[in-house]
Amino acid sequence: MRRTTALIAGGGPAGLTAAIALARAGMEPLLIERHARTPDLLCGGFVSWQTLKSLERLKIDPARLGGHAIDRVRLFAGNRSRSAQLPHPGMGFSRRRLDSVLLETAEAAGADIQRGTAISSADGPDAIRLADGQSLAADALFLATGKYELRGLKRPVGKQDRDPWMGLRYRISASAALRDRIGGAIELHLFRHGYAGLLLQEDGSANLCLALRRSRLREANGNPGQLLGLLGREAPSLAARLDGETLPDTSDAISRVPYGWRMREGHRGLFRIGDQGAVIPSLAGEGIGIALASGEAAARAYLAGGPAAAIAFQKNFARTARRPMAIADLLKRITDHPRLARHAIRLAGFPGLVGLLGEATRIRA
Template sequence: MDAVQALRDAGQGRGGMNYDAAVIGGGPAGAALATHLARAGRSVVVFEKEAVAHDKVCGEFLSHEGVGYLESLGLPVDELGALTLSHVRLAGTGEPVTAPLPFEARSLSRRVLDEALLRLASSAGAEIRRGVRVKSVTGTMNGFAFLPERGSEVFANAAFLASGKHDIKDFKRERGAHPECLAFKTYWRLQPEEAAALSAHIELILFRGGYAGLQPVEGGRANLCLIVRKDVYADRYGSWEAVLDALRHEAPHAGRRLSGAECLTERPLAIAGLPYGFLARSNGWLWRIGDQAAVIPSFSGDGMSIALHTAHRAAGIYLSGEGADVFQAALARDLSAQIRRATALSRLLVSPMGQKLAMNAAYMLPRMLSFGADWTRIPPRALDRAAL
C-alpha cells in the first residue's frame, strides 16, 4: 500500500472524501476545467479561496478565442451583458492612432464572468467549496491529499493548480523573461462624451515606465488597468496617485478621458511580481492551468483566452488517460511562440525608446496595431489541437 492510499484510508476513517480531480482556484481556468470533467462523469471538487465573486486585477478583454471557448461551454457572454469591442487605439505623448481589431472581441467584468462560470461548473456536477484555502498538498504519482483550512482532508487522483496570478506555498512559479512590474486596476464613470468616444474601443496608453489599458465594461463603467515597471515605480512614483498623475499628464489622451471622470473604486486593486513570459514546464504530476501555466503580458489582451485554452486542453488530455507531463509539453508547443513574441513587445512598451518606436510605427502604418493584435493570439493550429 503506497503512502497516498494509506492517507486515503485514514481520511475515510476521519470523514475525508475522495474525488477523481481536485482543483485549487475557481477562476475561468479552474471553473471551465471543472465543468468539462464533471460533464464527462468525473467527480470534481473546486477550492475557491474567496467566499463570493469579486473584482480582480484584469483587463477584462475577451478575444474571439475566449468567446468561442465560453460559447462551447454553453455560456453566451452577450447574455451576461458583455460589450462588443471592434477597434484598438494606441496613445502616447501625441495624438492617438486607431485601427480595427482583426476579430470581434468582448468586454466583461471578472466579477460577472467568474460567478457565471462557477455556477456552470456547479450545475454540471462539480462541488464548489467557496471561502476555502488549501493549506497543503501531498502526494505521489498515485494520488494526492489536500488539507483545507477547515474541514477534513480531501483525496483526489489528480491535482490541478488554477490559483491565477497568486502563487501558493510550495508551488511558486519561476520568474518570467520580463522586467518586474506592478499592476493596478480601477473603475471609472467617464463624462458622457468621453464614454461615447471610448465605446467599442480598447485603448492602450503609454506613459513613463509602463502602459495602461482602458475599455468600457457593463454598467456604464470604464476599466482602467495598468502596469508599471517596479524599478521605475520605486524611483519615480512611489504611490498610485503619482502613477495616475503621470498617466494623465504624460499622455494627453488619458488626461482627456479622465477629465471630470468619477473613480468608482475606493482604492485601486494591486498586485506585484507578475511573471510575464512564464510558461510552465513538466514536473511529472501537477497540472498547472490558467496563469499558473502561462502568463502573457497584459497589453495582448489574451490572458483570459489562454486560461480557457489551458482548461480545455487539460480536460482533453486528462480524459484521454494521459498525464500532466503530456499536457505541459503540449501547452508549450501551443503557446511558446505567442508568449515569446508578446513578451518581447511588452518589454519594448515599458521602455522609453520602445514607446517611441511603437508610436512612430503606428503613425506610419496604423494597420500595425491590427497586426500586433493578431500576432499575439493563440495560433489556430493550437485551437484545432484543443478540440475535445
C-alpha cells in the first residue's frame, strides 16, 4: 500500500487550491483527479470580486485568466427588469480556463497531480481505494470531489428534498447582437422554481446556466430543449435573448444539488472542502469563492496542527459560511416564487440594496 502525507481527492478549484497552498509550504501533496484532461465543468461562470482576491492571494493574476469583466447585475421576472451596479467588478470565465490555470500553478508549486484515475471509495484517510485497484493511505485526506459523492464518505445530507434542485448548462457561440445585449452584466432571468444565468466568458461565448427544481424538467418531458421553449413563455426576456441564437444539441446537467448544506462536524484527518464542505445557492455566485477559501483555510489548518486540526477546521468553516449561506438561501426562496420575485425586482431598485446583498453573500475565510 502506498502511503502519503496529504492526499487530495478531486482537482476542481477546492482541491487545486489546497494543493497549491500545501506544495508552497514545502509538502508534496498527492492530488487525484478522475478526468485525464481538464473538463469544462457545469458552472454559471461568475467569479466574484472576493474570489478574484483569493486568486491574487494564490499569486494568480486574474488578468492572466482573460475573463470578461462584469460590473452589473440585470434581473428579469415576468415583464419586469432592473439593472444594478455590483459593489465591485467580477469576471466571467469558463471552468476549463480557471481549472487549467489552477492546475498549472499547483504543478509549478510541486504538487504531485495524478490525472485520469478515479478514487472508487474511501473509509477515511487510512483506507483509500483507486479505480485501478491501488490502495492508498494518507495522514490527511482533503475531500474535494465537489458535487460528486465518494463511496464510503458520502455527504450526510439528511432528509432529501422531494423536488431537488438541478443544474443545466448550454455554452453558446454568441452572435454579436447577443454579446452587445449582455455586455458587462450577469443576467438573471427568474421563473417559477428556478432561474437562468447568462454571461459572457473569456472567449466571447455565452454561458447559459439554469438552476431549477427537477419538476420543471419533468414538465418538459425531461427534454431540456422543450424546457427552454416552455420557459420562454414564462420569461419573455430569456426568449428574446435566445431568439436567433444557435444552441448546441446537448446540454450538460447535474442532478440533486443540496443547496444550503454545510458540514458542521469534523473528523480527525478528514478535511471536507469546496462543495464537500458547504453548498451555497448558486444564485449568489460564490461557490467558487467557497472552494478557494476552504481549500486555503484547510491547508493552513493542516500545516499548523496536522490531521487533528481537521475537527476545528470543519466547525470553523461551517461558522464562516453560515451567514452568507443563510442570506443566499433567503434569496433562493424568494426567487422560487414568481410573485415574490416580481416584488423583489422592484426592491432591487432601492439604492445600495444589491450592493449590500452582494457583499453579505461573500465568503471571507
